[in-house]
Amino acid sequence: GAVVSQHPSRVICKSGTSVKIECRSLDFQATTMFWYRQFPKKSLMLMATSNEGSKATYEQGVEKDKFLINHASLTLSTLTVTSAHPEDSSFYICSARPGTSGRVYEQYFGPGTRLTVT
Amino acid sequence: AQSVTQPDIHITVSEGASLELRCNYSYGATPYLFWYVQSPGQGLQLLLKYFSGDTLVQGIKGFEAEFKRSQSSFNLRKPSVHWSDAAEYFCAVGADTNAGKSTFGDGTTLTVKP
Numbered sequence: 001g002a003v004v005s006q007h008p009s010r011v012i013c014k015s016g017t018s019v020k021i022e023c024r025s026l027d028f029q030a031t032t033m034f035w036y037r038q039f040p041k042k043s044l045m046l047m048a049t050s051n052e053g054s055k056a057t058y059e060q061g062v063e064k065d066k067f068l069i070n071h072a073s074l075t076l077s078t079l080t081v082t083s084a085h086p087e088d089s090s091f092y093i094c095s096a097r098p099g100t101s102g103r104v105y106e107q108y109f110g111p112g113t114r115l116t117v118t
Numbered sequence: 119a120q121s122v123t124q125p126d127i128h129i130t131v132s133e134g135a136s137l138e139l140r141c142n143y144s145y146g147a148t149p150y151l152f153w154y155v156q157s158p159g160q161g162l163q164l165l166l167k168y169f170s171g172d173t174l175v176q177g178i179k180g181f182e183a184e185f186k187r188s189q190s191s192f193n194l195r196k197p198s199v200h201w202s203d204a205a206e207y208f209c210a211v212g213a214d215t216n217a218g219k220s221t222f223g224d225g226t227t228l229t230v231k232p
Contacts, residue, residue: 112161
């Protein structure tokens with residue numbers, strides 16, 4: 001149980017276009033989802049926290065107008081990279097916390113999405 | 119602000135040998151500490167966590183970690199490594215139990231030799 005999927009696993013887009021990444025909790029309802037960015041050989045950097053039905057909370061330094069996050073349902077959150085540029089190329093990872101969990105440390109990670117902007 | 123250092127970028131061990139991955143943290147108060155494993159094509163998985171109490175914590179897959187406040191360390195150990203343990207390992211520290219707000223180290227890549 002507790003499976004999180006991401007789609008697509010890889011995406012290549014041209015500079016200036018937008019790309020949407022989906023994060024789904026497959027067998028549980030997630031009231032909270034997190035979006036991370038991972039640079040090569042580097043740690044995960046938390047970008048934002050999204051709660052179902054409300055606006056995402058962005059970490060300092062993350063452009064909310066560039067990285068649009070929508071958490072419209074208890075099983076789906078999306079990250080849209082708008083007007084993507086080569087510097088946005090990265091590995092994006094989401095995680096989800098079960099809504100029924102009283103354990104705030106509990107989160108399940110998706111396998112990640114490799115974004116390449118050409 | 120909290121920070122995490124994983125001094126070893128890459129470690130190679132033989133299958134069946136013991137393993138220790140180092141993690142040093144910086145945080146002014148009581149830290150909440152996590153170890154995760156990331157295998158290719160799979161999401162990060164929580165191996166174990168330390169919040170309080172016994173400083174030696176047991177996790178999944180036969181891993182354990184010891185919290186040493188005096189050394190600001192939370193090293194991960196396994197007595198006998200299996201080939202399937204080859205992966206990327208991340209240590210993380212948080213200001214509270216909210217794992218989503220943790221700060222991650224840069225990771226250690228583990229290679230297992232047959």
